[in-house]
Amino acid sequence: MEEGKVLSQSVQQSAAAYAIIHDKFGEAVSAFDGNETMPFFEVINTSIWTEIALFMRDNPKLQFNYLACLSGVDYQAEDKVGIVCNFESLGIFNHKLSVKVKCARSGGSIPSIACVWHTANWHEREAYDMFGMSFAGHPDFKRILCPDDWEGYPLLKDYKVQETYHGIKVPY
Amino acid sequence: MQELDIAGMGSIRVTQKSDNVVVLEKDLMTEQMVLAMGPQHPSTHGVLKLECLTDGEVITEAVPFLGYLHRCFEKCCENVDYPGIVPYTDRLDYLTGMNNEFAYAITVEKLLDIEIPRRVEFIRVMVAELNRIASHLVAIGTYGIDLGAFTPFLFCFRDREHIVALLEWASGARMLYNYIWVGGIANDIPADFNKRVKEFVDYFRPKTVELYKLLTENEIFVKRTIGIGIMPADVAINYGWSGPMLRGSGVKWDLRRNDPYSIYPELDFAVPVPDGKDSEIGDCLSRHLVRVLEMEESLKIIEQCIDKMPSSEGFNPRSAVPKRVRPKAGEVYGRAENPRGELGFYIQSDGKSTKPVRCKARSSCFVNLSAMKDLSKGQLLPDLVAIIGSIDIVLGEVDR
Amino acid sequence: MPLLMGNNLNVWSEALTGFYLFGLPIGLVILAAIPLVFIALYSLTYGVYGERKISAFMQDRLGPMEVGKWGILQTIADILKLLQKEDIVPTSADKFLFVVGPGILFVGSFLAFAVLPFSPAFIGANLNVGLFFAIGIVAIEVVGILAAGWGSNNKWSLYGAVRSVAQIVSYEIPAAIALLCGAMMAGTLDMQKITMLQSGTFGFAHFYLFHSPIAWLPFLIYFIASLAEVNRAPFDIPEAESELVAGYFTEYSGMKFAVIFLAEYGSMFMVSAIISIVFLGGWNSPLPNIGSFALNDWTNGPVWGAFWIIMKGFFFIFVQMWLRWTLPRLRVDQLMYLCWKVLTPFAFVSFVLTAIWEIYVP
Numbered sequence: 011m012e013e014g015k016v017l018s019q020s021v022q023q024s025a026a027a028y029a030i031i032h033d034k035f036g037e038a039v040s041a042f043d044g045n046e047t048m049p050f051f052e053v054i055n056t057s058i059w060t061e062i063a064l065f066m067r068d069n070p071k072l073q074f075n076y077l078a079c080l081s082g083v084d085y086q087a088e089d090k091v092g093i094v095c096n097f098e099s100l101g102i103f104n105h106k107l108s109v110k111v112k113c114a115r116s117g118g119s120i121p122s123i124a125c126v127w128h129t130a131n132w133h134e135r136e137a138y139d140m141f142g143m144s145f146a147g148h149p150d151f152k153r154i155l156c157p158d159d160w161e162g163y164p165l166l167k168d169y170k171v172q173e174t175y176h177g178i179k180v181p182y
Numbered sequence: 183m184q185e186l187d188i189a190g191m192g193s194i195r196v197t198q199k200s201d202n203v204v205v206l207e208k209d210l211m212t213e214q215m216v217l218a219m220g221p222q223h224p225s226t227h228g229v230l231k232l233e234c235l236t237d238g239e240v241i242t243e244a245v246p247f248l249g250y251l252h253r254c255f256e257k258c259c260e261n262v263d264y265p266g267i268v269p270y271t272d273r274l275d276y277l278t279g280m281n282n283e284f285a286y287a288i289t290v291e292k293l294l295d296i297e298i299p300r301r302v303e304f305i306r307v308m309v310a311e312l313n314r315i316a317s318h319l320v321a322i323g324t325y326g327i328d329l330g331a332f333t334p335f336l337f338c339f340r341d342r343e344h345i346v347a348l349l350e351w352a353s354g355a356r357m358l359y360n361y362i363w364v365g366g367i368a369n370d371i372p373a374d375f376n377k378r379v380k381e382f383v384d385y386f387r388p389k390t391v392e393l394y395k396l397l398t399e400n401e402i403f404v405k406r407t408i409g410i411g412i413m414p415a416d417v418a419i420n421y422g423w424s425g426p427m428l429r430g431s432g433v434k435w436d437l438r439r440n441d442p443y444s445i446y447p448e449l450d451f452a453v454p455v456p457d458g459k460d461s462e463i464g465d466c467l468s469r470h471l472v473r474v475l476e477m478e479e480s481l482k483i484i485e486q487c488i489d490k491m492p493s494s495e496g497f498n499p500r501s502a503v504p505k506r507v508r509p510k511a512g513e514v515y516g517r518a519e520n521p522r523g524e525l526g527f528y529i530q531s532d533g534k535s536t537k538p539v540r541c542k543a544r545s546s547c548f549v550n551l552s553a554m555k556d557l558s559k560g561q562l563l564p565d566l567v568a569i570i571g572s573i574d575i576v577l578g579e580v581d582r
Numbered sequence: 583m584p585l586l587m588g589n590n591l592n593v594w595s596e597a598l599t600g601f602y603l604f605g606l607p608i609g610l611v612i613l614a615a616i617p618l619v620f621i622a623l624y625s626l627t628y629g630v631y632g633e634r635k636i637s638a639f640m641q642d643r644l645g646p647m648e649v650g651k652w653g654i655l656q657t658i659a660d661i662l663k664l665l666q667k668e669d670i671v672p673t674s675a676d677k678f679l680f681v682v683g684p685g686i687l688f689v690g691s692f693l694a695f696a697v698l699p700f701s702p703a704f705i706g707a708n709l710n711v712g713l714f715f716a717i718g719i720v721a722i723e724v725v726g727i728l729a730a731g732w733g734s735n736n737k738w739s740l741y742g743a744v745r746s747v748a749q750i751v752s753y754e755i756p757a758a759i760a761l762l763c764g765a766m767m768a769g770t771l772d773m774q775k776i777t778m779l780q781s782g783t784f785g786f787a788h789f790y791l792f793h794s795p796i797a798w799l800p801f802l803i804y805f806i807a808s809l810a811e812v813n814r815a816p817f818d819i820p821e822a823e824s825e826l827v828a829g830y831f832t833e834y835s836g837m838k839f840a841v842i843f844l845a846e847y848g849s850m851f852m853v854s855a856i857i858s859i860v861f862l863g864g865w866n867s868p869l870p871n872i873g874s875f876a877l878n879d880w881t882n883g884p885v886w887g888a889f890w891i892i893m894k895g896f897f898f899i900f901v902q903m904w905l906r907w908t909l910p911r912l913r914v915d916q917l918m919y920l921c922w923k924v925l926t927p928f929a930f931v932s933f934v935l936t937a938i939w940e941i942y943v944p
Contacts, residue, residue: 047513048515078422078515078524078544079515079526079542079544081544083540096526128552157249215737239741329911330815330909332637336642400909402909
C-alpha cells in the first residue's frame with residue numbers, strides 16, 4: 011500500500027478484507043496492491059488456492075459469496091498464464107477484492123474453485139479453452155466455446171490459427 | 183425359477199410352470215432417450231444445443247453445449263483500439279446495444295481522467311432505459327410464444343417498433359447503435375426527441391396493463407410457470423446470477439442502486455422484487471414478473487431524464503471524447519446493469535498502447551445459463567422450455 | 583339452375599343413386615364425393631385464409647394482402663406451390679408408414695362428413711346411427727397420427743405423436759358422453775332426425791341448447807373436448823411449435839403436408855358442424871316468427887338450411903381460432919388432469935341430470 015495517500019472507502023474495505031486473509035495465510039499471498047481501479051493480491055502458493063477460496067467464502071468477516079468474473083490472462087513477458095478473479099460480498103458487507111493466480115504457460119495447472127463458487131465452473135472451462143492452463147479438480151473439464159477437437163488456445167498472444175479444421179480452410 | 187442374463191436382452195426370469203410349459207419373463211424397462219434440443223430449435227432463443235436425457239417426458243439431465251455463435255470478441259478487442267471496440271460490444275447482446283456500450287464506456291472511463299458532461303449522462307441513461315424496455319418486450323413476447331401464446335409476441339413487437347424507431351432517429355441504426363462512445367456520445371439527440379419520447383411513454387403506460395391482462399394474469403400462463411425452476415437465493419448468488427434472475431429469487435440487488443454509476447443516484451426508481459404473493463420466490467413466474475415491473479420503473483426513469491436534462495445550448499456531445507484513447511496502465515473491472523443481468527468488462531491496459539492488452543466481457547447470460555444443468559433435473563420437457571424462456575438468454579452474449 | 587331448386591336436389595340424388603357404370607355404383611361414389619369437394623373447397627380456402635386474416639387482425643397486423651384483393655387468392659397460391667414441391671421422404675423413415683399416415687388421417691377426418699346433414703334434402707348417408715358413427719370414426723385419426731409420428735424416424739415427431747394419441751383417446755370420453763346427452767334429448771342417434779326435432783316456429787328457442795336448464799353443460803364440455811380432439815390450442819401440445827418444431831408432421835413437406843393441414847381444417851369444421859347439429863339446430867333457422875313477420879318460415883328451406891349450418895360451422899371455427907390466438911398452451915399433465923379429473927366427472931353429472939330431466943319433466 012502506498013503510504014501517505016488517501017484511499018477511497020472501497021479500497022479501504024478491500025484492504026481490511028485482505029488483512030484478514032493475510033493474517034491467516036501469511037506468505038502464501040502477496041502484498042496488497044491498493045490501486046483505485048481494481049485492488050488485488052496475488053496468490054504465491056497456488057497449491058492452496060482452493061483453501062484460500064473456501065476461507066474467503068466462509069469466513070464470517072469476509073463472506074465473499076459472489077464471484078463476479080474469472081478471466082484468463084496471458085502474461086507473455088513472464089512466460090505465465092493466470093486468472094484474475096473478482097470477488098464481492100453481495101448483500102452482506104459489499105466489499106470487493108480481486109485475486110490473481112498464475113501458473114506456467116505450457117502445461118501449467120491451477121487448482122479449480124468450481125466447488126466453491128459454481129460461477130467458476132464455466133469460467134474456468136473458458137479460461138482453459140482460451141489459454142490452455144488446466145484446472146485440477148474441475149468437475150467437467152473440457153472446452154466450452156471452441157469445438158472439442160480444436161487445436162491450440164486462441165487467446166494466447168502467440169497463437170497461430172490452424173490451417174484446416176475437418177478439411178475446411180480456417181484462415182480467411 | 184432362475185434368472186438368465188442373455189447378452190443384449192438384460193435379465194430374464196425363467197419359471198417352469200409344468201412339465202412342458204416354461205415361462206420367460208422380462209421386466210419392462212424404459213430406456214432413457216437422448217434428445218438433442220437445438221442448435222436449431224424454435225425455443226432455444228438462438229443457437230444453443232441442449233442435450234437432454236429423457237425418461238418419457240421427464241428430463242433427467244439437460245446439458246448445454248455452447249460455442250455456435252462464438253465470434254472471438256475478446257481476440258478482436260486486442261487488435262482494435264478502444265473506441266473501435268464499441269461496435270463490437272453492440273454485437274454481444276444484440277438486443278441491448280445501448281446498455282452494452284454503456285457498460286464498456288464507463289469501464290474505460292475509469293482508467294481515463296475525463297469528466298463527462300451532464301447532458302451526455304442524461305442522454306446515455308435515457309437511451310439505455312429505452313433499450314431496457316425494448317429488451318424486456320422481446321423477453322416477454324418470446325416467453326409467451328414458448329408457452330403457446332402467440333398474440334402477446336406481436337403486441338410486444340408493435341410497441342418495440344416505436345422504441346427502435348426512436349433509437350434510429352437518435353443514433354442512425356435500429357439495433358446496433360455505436361452511439362455511446364468512450365467519453366461521450368456520437369451525436370446529440372434531435373431537437374424534438376424528448377417530446378417524442380414523452381409521447382411514447384404516455385402511449386406505452388396503458389399497454390403494460392393490457393400486456394399484464396393478456397399474459398401475466400392468464401390462468402394457463404400462471405399454471406405453466408408457477409413453481410417451475412425454483413432457484414433459492416443463496417444458490418443463485420453462488421452461481422453468479424444477477425439482474426432479474428437474482429431479483430426473481432428474492433435478492434434486492436440492482437447495480438444501479440448498489441454499485442451506482444452515471445447519474446443513477448439522482449434518479450428516483452424502485453427495484454421490484456417479488457414478494458411471493460402472486461408467485462413462488464425463485465420460480466419462472468417471479469422472474470417474469472420482475473421484467474414486467476421493471477418496464478414501469480424504466481418509464482419513470484425516462485420521464486425524470488426528460489425533466490432534468492440540461493439544455494442543448496452550446497453542447498458538444500464529443501467534447502470529452504479524447505482524440506486518442508490511451509488509458510493509464512492498470513486494470514479495471516467495471517460493470518453495469520443490463521436487462522439480462524450484470525455485464526462486466528475486465529480491461530487490462532499497459533498505458534502505452536491504444537489497444538487493450540486484455541478485454542474480457544463477463545456476460546450475464548453465460549453465467550445465468552450455467553445453472554441450466556441443475557435447474558432442469560426432473561422437469562418435464564415443456565417445463566424445460568419454460569425455464570429457458572425465463573432465463574432469457576441471448577446467444578450473442580453467451581458465446582461472444 | 584336446377585340445383586338451386588331444393589326439391590330437385592332429391593331428384594338428382596335419387597337419380598345418381600341409380601347410376602351404375604359397368605356394374606359399379608359410380609353414382610353413389612359421386613354422391614359421397616360432392617360434400618367432400620364442397621367442404622374441401624371452402625374449408626381449405628376460407629378456413630386457412632380466415633385463420634390467417636383473423637389471427638392477423640387479432641395481432642394488430644394485416645395478414646395476406648398481396649395475392650388478389652385482400653389476399654383472397656392466397657390459399658390458391660399456396661396450394662399451387664405445395665403441389666409443385668419436391669416430395670421428400672427421409673431416407674431413414676419407414677416409407678410405408680410415412681406415406682400412409684397422412685392418408686389415414688385425411689380419411690378419418692373426412693369420413694364423418696358423410697353423416698352430416700347439410701340441408702333438409704341433402705345428407706350423404708342417412709344412417710340411423712349417424713351420431714355414433716361420427717363419434718367413432720374420428721378415432722381412425724389416431725392411427726394416422728401414430729403412423730406419421732413413428733414413420734418419420736424423428737424423436738420430436740414421436741413425442742408429438744405419442745402425446746396426440748394420449749390426448750385424442752382420452753378426450754373422446756367426455757366428448758362422447760356430452761354428445762350422448764344431446765342424443766338423449768332427441769331420443770335418436772339419427773343426425774337428420776335430431777335436426778328435424780329442433781325445428782319450430784320459435785327459431786332458436788327450439789334448439790337443444792335451451793331445451794333444459796342443464797343443456798349448456800354438455801355443450802360446453804363437448805366444445806372443450808372437441809378442441810382437444812382436433813389438436814387446437816390450448817390443446818395443441820402435439821403440434822407445439824415452440825417445443826416440438828411441428829410435432830408429428832415435422833418431416834412432412836409438399837403435398838403430404840397439405841393433406842395433413844387439410845385434414846386438420848376439415849376436422850375443425852366437422853366438430854363445429856356436429857356441435858351445431860346436436861345443440862344449435864343444424865340447418866334450422868334461428869330466427870323466430872314474430873307476429874306477421876314469419877321470419878322462421880322465410881328463412882327455412884333446403885338452400886337456406888345449407889346456409890344456416892355453414893354459418894354456424896363458421897361461427898364455431900371463428901371461436902376456435904379466437905381461442906388459439908389468445909390462450910397459451912396447457913402442459914401435457916395439466917391437459918390429462920383436465921380431461922380425467924374435470925371434464926369426465928362433469929360429463930357424467932350432466933348425463934345423469936339430462937336423463938332425469940328427460941324422464942321426469944314432460
